[in-house]
Amino acid sequence: MVRPQQLLHPQREPAVTRPAATVLLLRDSAQGLEVLMTRRSLTASFAPGAYVFPGGGVDALDAASHAQAQRRPTQSDLHLTQAIAAIRESFEELGILLAYRSDQSMATAQDIALLDRSQPFASQCALHGLQLAADQVYVLAHWITDRDLPKRFDVPFLVARMPEGQTPVADESEQFEPVWVRPADALQRHEAGSFFIIFPTIRTLQRLTAFANVQAVMDACAVNDEPLWTSCPRAGWLAGKEERYMEHESPYGELALTSPDGQIVHHLDWQSDHPVALLKNVQRLTAPNPGVMTGPGTNTYWVGDPHSGYIVIDPGPADPDHLDKIWRATSGQIRMIVCTHSHPDHSPGAKPLQELCKDSTGAAPPILGLPSASTANAQSLFTPNRSLAHGEILKVGEHSLKVLHTPGHAANHVCLALLEDGLLFSGDHVLNGSTTVVNPPDGSMNDYLDSLDLLATECRAHSLEFILPAHGYVLGFAAQAIAQLKAHRLKREAKVIAAMQALPHGTLEDWVAHAYDDVPQRLWPVAARSLQAHVDRIQSMPPGNN
Secondary structure (H helix, E strand, C coil), X not given: CCCXXXXXXXXXXXXXXXXXXXXXXEEEECCEEEEEEEEECCCCCCCCCCEECCEEECCHHHHCCHHHECCCCCCCHHHHHHHHHHHHHHHHHHCCCCEECCCCCECCHHHHHCCCCCCCHHHHHHHCCCEECHHHCEEEEEEECCCCCCCEEEEEEEEXXXXXXXXXXXXXXXXXXXXXXXXXXXXXXXXCCCCCCCHHHHHHXXXXXXXXXXXXXXXXXXXXXXXXXXXXXXEEEECCXXXXXXXXXXXXXXXXXXXXXXXXXXXXXXCCCCCEEEECCEXXXXXXXXXCCCECCCEEXXXXXXXXXXXEECCCCCCHHHHHHHHHHCCCCEEEEECCCCCCCCCXXXXXXXXXXXXXXXXXXXXXXXXXXXXXXXXXXXXXXXXXXXXXXXXXXXXXXXXXXXXXXXXXXXXXXXXXXXXXXXXXXCCCCCCXXXXXXXXXXXXXXXXXXXXXXHHHHHCCCEEEECCCCCECCHHHHHHHHHHHHHHHHHHHHHHXXXXXXXXXXXXXXXXXXXXXXXXXXXXXXXXXXXXXXXXXXXXXXX
16 A cells, blocks of 8 residues: 555545435337436536436435335345335436336336325335336446545446336426437537536446347346446546546556545646656656557656655666656656666666766666566667566665566566555556567567466565556556456467467468457557467467367
């Protein structure tokens, strides 16, 4: 866990969440799947004027009404209460009744006419022999309102099929203008500025566009009877605008590191002109070398403070302006320069940066790393002043970096764990937004996967929570990210094996078209390098293991 004294901003306690429930009423039409939405009152305290799905707070009577509802065997008490709340809210706000008559047929307009929206709901249904159709309400998603907002909700987004023969009629106090709309059309209208929707609604509609009809949605939700996703979004600034992100999106981890309590204070624009503070003791400057292989550029990090001095990690290419900015930002107080590996976008800047740091006696910080192996190509030759040992600790002031030898992307690759703050500087072994290339002979897929296992072990041993890659934003959920990366690699390997079996006399070019059919064709020449690494690994396996 990051030490509180290293956080950039004073922390505040987010507002307490309130339990609520929202229901997406769905129907099939000639144009495809449609969802019912309404406009919130312009005087509402939360999202005034936004088009939303009907819903509201969960109250004590919802939890006390289980006996009045039909439920699925797999439906938990919590989900049952939430379903009852959603059924009640859809009735109070829109006059829609998800309930069974005594003969198990769905309630009709005649049944609805017997009920008063302003009176206790469940007891009225009981009086008229109606049972709530909670068994027909499934959990699609679980949203928790952003930490920065003063009014917050913990709310499932539920789904149910719209009962036939019923017509939504807004209450004209909380909800107005009920409208059936295709998810894609709602998103287009929002982009055009004529249909205001908030972030969770946008993301939910985006997910709905993947479903062809109501049954497909219901079937997906019924598989585990749990939310398809859970999110408490985070926000930052990008290109001068406030932008929000879910847990699976690239900037999320960086926002979690720089502002754990959710305050919107961090700027996500890539900076090659000045350093970006991630913590008080960690800064990043991105080299001006963006490209297909480098993403926004190579990240140079430094750890430390003016009192202790700094350890610089990956000085990057030998770009004089980039190196001058590092030297000035650290006031030249660099104690060590560490290269995670010898590739030309990581290590060539080491010697010129060392020269900048020489004092009047000629003393300069040492360049540390592992020398390039004999398998490295001519552009990746590197000899440090001192070779690092796996497991050794580099110290600067109160900051300890543990060296981890992680071959795979390159034979001389190392990662560094900042033990006091739970950070992993991953070099090119783990990236954000892409998977690293494993290029034989210097790269090895066996070594790469073994190194992922090593990093997973280190994450558990030292509670490493964030990964700071050489390309891309900070990654959160470090152990989960590593597990997902390994699963992705093994899934890709299964596709390689299938391609080799389907085309036993094929070439790499033949196999890459099958194994990387989900990758743009322009990237196939790069993908072929990792494919070769997979082939080498597969061919090294004992018979029967592939």
